Amino acid sequence: MTTDSLPTSWVESANGHPDFPLQNLPLGIFSPPGDTPRGGVAIGDYIFDLKVACDTGLFHGSAGEAARAASGETLNAFFALGSTPRRALRKRLLELLASDSPDHKRLEHLGAALLKPQLACRMHLPARIGDYTDFYVGIHHAQNIGKLFRPDNPLLPNYKYVPIGYHGRASTIVASGTDVIRPNGQTLPPGQQVPTFGPSAKMDLELELGIWIGKGNDQGRSIPIGEAAFHVAGFCLLNDWSARDIQAWEYQPLGPFLSKSFATTVSPWVVTPEALEPFRKPQPPRAEGDPQPLPYLLDVEDQDNGALDIELEVLLLTERMHEQHLPPQRIALSNTLNMYWTVAQMIAHHSVNGCRLQPGDLFGSGTLSGEQREAAGSLMELTGNGQQPIILPTGEERRFLEDGDEIILRARCKGDGQVSIGFGECRGKILPAR
Amino acid sequence: MTTDSLPTSWVESANGHPDFPLQNLPLGIFSPPGDTPRGGVAIGDYIFDLKVACDTGLFHGSAGEAARAASGETLNAFFALGSTPRRALRKRLLELLASDSPDHKRLEHLGAALLKPQLACRMHLPARIGDYTDFYVGIHHAQNIGKLFRPDNPLLPNYKYVPIGYHGRASTIVASGTDVIRPNGQTLPPGQQVPTFGPSAKMDLELELGIWIGKGNDQGRSIPIGEAAFHVAGFCLLNDWSARDIQAWEYQPLGPFLSKSFATTVSPWVVTPEALEPFRKPQPPRAEGDPQPLPYLLDVEDQDNGALDIELEVLLLTERMHEQHLPPQRIALSNTLNMYWTVAQMIAHHSVNGCRLQPGDLFGSGTLSGEQREAAGSLMELTGNGQQPIILPTGEERRFLEDGDEIILRARCKGDGQVSIGFGECRGKILPAR
Helix, strand or coil, X not given: CCCCCCCCECCHHHCCCCCCCCCCCCEEEEECCCCCCEEEEEECCEEEEHXXXXXXXXXXXXXXHHHHHCCCCCCHHHHHHCHHHHHHHHHHHHHHHECCCCCHHHHHHHHHHCEEEHHHCEECCCCCXXXXXXXXXXXXXXXXXXXXXXXXXXXXXXXXXXXXXXXXCCCCEEECCCCEECCEEEECCCCCCCCEEEECCCEECCEEEEEEECCCCCCCCCCCHHHHHXXXXXXXXXXXXXXXXXXXXXXXCCCCCCCCCCCEEECCCEECHHHHHHHEECCCCCCCCCCCCXXXXXXXXXXXXXXXXXXXXXXXXXXXXXXXXXXXXXXXXEEHHHECCCHHHHHHHHHCCCCCCCCCCEEECCCCCCCCHHHCCCHHHHCCCCCCCEECCCCCEECCCCCCCEEEEEEEECCCCCCCEECCCEEEEEECCC | CCCCCXXXXXXXXHCCXXXXXXXXXXXXXXXXXXXXXXEEEEECCEEEEHHHHHHCCCCCHHHHHHHHHCCCCCCHHHHHHCHHHHHHHHHHHHHHHECCCCCHHHHHHHHHHCEEEHHHCEECCCCCCCCEEEECCEHHHHHHHHHHHCCCCCCCCCCCCCCCEEEECCCCEEECCCCEECCEEEECCCCCCCCEEEECCCEECCEEEEEEECCCCCCCCCCCHHHHHHHEEEEEEEECCEEHHHHHHHCCCCXXXXXXXXXXXXXXXXXXXXXXXXXXXXXXXXXXCCCCCCHHHCCHHHHHHCEECCEEEEXXXXXXXXXXXXXXXXXXXXXXXXXXXXXXXXXXHHHCCCCCCCCCCEEECCCCCCCCHHHCCCHHHHCCCCCCCEECCCCCEECCCCCCCEEEEEEEECCCCCCCEECCCEEEEEECCC
C-alpha cells in the first residue's frame, strides 16, 4: 500500500471515480468554453486549471516551475523538465486537493474559475509530437499475426532479441473524439495480379499503450537501461487504426505506411509514472527456451519492477446500437502484462544507436493481445481475419469496422488495497471514405 | 532556353559559379559570425541576408511577404506560403542581383551587411521537419538490393504499382558538415543463431534527392496528382546513412529502424522548383511489360514534364587522402532520371489516404542508382555487399565506410543553352562509435 492510496478529495466526484480519483491526477491540454487551450489536471468530473492556479499563486519552487511549464498550450516544456519537478507538482496537488487540505476553503472560493467541468471542455493532444514510434512488443499479437502468414514459424528469429519497432506518422495523431475518415488506397483482390483503388474494406483497430517521452537525449548518446525510466513523462491509450487490405499489398519490403498513416487516436490525459507506481509488477517470467536479452536491455530493477498491470478494454458501438440506446459492447479485454519488452527496454533499444529522443515524442506499444482470442486487441485477430464474425446485441455481424462504428478503448489499474485509477477514453468513429 | 537563363550578376563570383549563379537563388538558414540564424539566398560565394534586405525595405507586396516569411529562424512560414509569393520573391531577387540592376549601387553600398561570405557563415537545417518520409523510387537500387535477397525475382510485385515508402526519423536529420557517430547495435554474425552487440561494421551511405514540402493539406483530404507540384517547396541532397548489418537483422517484419535513425544528412540550400524548371524532362518511357499506373498516379503534364535531369555525384575522402592532400575521389555518378516515380506521384500517393502533409515535411527519394555499377548510390551496391572493394589513390580499399571517412554528395543540372546550377554539398564524416 502506498502512502497516497487512501486519502480522498474535497472534489466529491473524485471519490470513487472510475478514472480520476485523487490518486491519479493526470495532466492534459484543454480549452474551457470560449477560451484558449491550456494545461489542466483531471480530478473527478472536473479539470483543475493550471493557468488559473499558477496565476493565483498556488505553487512555489519546483512544483511552481512544473505547474508553469504545464500551463501553456502544450505539455512539451513540462515533459522536458523530467521527474523531479513533476513529483513536486504531484505532491502539492495531493495537498491542495485532499479532503483535509488547509487550502480547501480558499480553493472552493475560486470555484468555477479553478475547476472546469470536463463535459464543458474540449480536450486536445497533450503535446506537439516530434516523432512517433510504434513498437511490436505484444507477443501474442505478433504470434497471432505471424500465424496467418507462417503457421509453422509465427515468430521471426529476431523477435526475442530485438524490441521490434518502426517509425510512424506524427502529423495525423489526433485526440480522442476526432472522427476518422475511411482511407482510400490500393489493394490486391484475392487471386488477382493487378491492384484496384478504393475505400479500404478491412478497417481495423489496434489496442495499444501510448508512452510519452519526457527528458530527451543528445544525438549520439544512448540512454542506459538503468536511466530509461527517468525519460518517461507518462502514459495514454492509443488506437493504431489499420487498413488491413492496404497493409497487405503495400508493406513489403519497408513496412506499413498508408495503411496506418491516415489516423492514430490517443486518449488525451497523460497518466504519470507516479500514479502507476502501485501497479508495477515484475517482468513476467520468460518461457522455457526464451533467450536472455543482450546486456544493454537488462537491468535488475527493471526486471523486478518494470512491467505494468493495466487492464485494457475494447468496446464497439455501432450506429444501430446507438439508435437503439444500447451501451457499447466490450469486444476484448487484455492487459499490459502481455508486453514482451518493458518500456525501459523500448527506450534503451530506441536510443542505443544514438537516436535522439525529444520531449513530446510518442511511443506505441504495439497491439496488446492476450493469449486467448477474447483478449485480442484487433478485429483481424478477434475474427480470424474476417472468417468468424463478432455477433452484436442488435444481431449485426462485424468482420471489420463499418462506417458509423465507434471504437472506445478504456484502461483500469486495480491493486490490493489500492484506489483503482483509469485512463479516460480513447474514442473514434469511422466516417465514410471521401 | 528560358528567359532568365542568360543574365549575369553584379556579384562577380556568381558568374560561372558551379552551384550558385544568378539563375539558382536557393534559400537556406544561416548564422553570420557571432549572430543569430536567419534566412538567406546563396549567390556566388555569398549569402544575401534576407533579414537585412527586409529591414532595408528592398521588397514589397507578394515578394515582401515571401522575403519576410523566409527571414526568420526556419523556412517553415515561407514554405507554407506556396508558389505564388515564392515566384514573386525570385522575380525581385533576379532584378536586384542582375548586372543591370538599377539598385546595384545602393546594394553595393550596403556591402558586408547585405552579402555575407559563405565561408564565414554557419548553415543550419532549413526547416523544422515535422515528418520525414523515405521513398524507394530508385528502380535500379531496388533491383540491385532485391537481387541480393531474391536473385530470380528482384522486384516485388507491388513495386510498379505502389510508390513504396516508409516513415523515417525526423529528430536526427542534420545539416551538411555535421559529424556522424558510428552507431552501436545488434547484428547477427554469419552462420550464427545469437546476435552480438557492438559498432556497425557495415556503415554505408545512400545517395538521395530530398524534397521539401511547401503548402500542406488537411487530414482526410488527398492531394490530386494535378495539384501535387504546387505542394513542393524545393529540393536538396540527402544522405540516408545506413548500417547494413544492423538493418539485415532488425528489418523484418516492419522495415528499417535503428539502422537508419542515428543520422540523415541534408544539403542546407533549398533549390526551388523555379530554378529547376529548365531541367525538367518527360518521365522516361516504361519498359516493355511495365503496367500502367493507377489513375490517381497519372497526369499528362506530369508524364510530359515531371521528371528531373540532375546529375548526382558521390565522393569519398579518407583520412589518409586528406593527410596526403588528395582531393575527394568520385565513387559514383548517377542521375535523378533513375526515379521510377515522379515527385508528384510520390505526393499524390502519400496523401491519397488522407495523410496530412505539412510545410517543412521532408521526403527522400530513396537511393538513386543507375543501371551500371559505377552509377550505384550505395557501397552495398558499389562493392557487391563488400565482395569487390573500391581501390583508392592511396592504395586503401573500401568495402564499407571506415572511421574518418567523409562522404560528399554533389548535384549539377546542365542543359542546352542553360546556365548550369548546383545544389552545394551534402557532407558528413564518420566518427568512431562511443
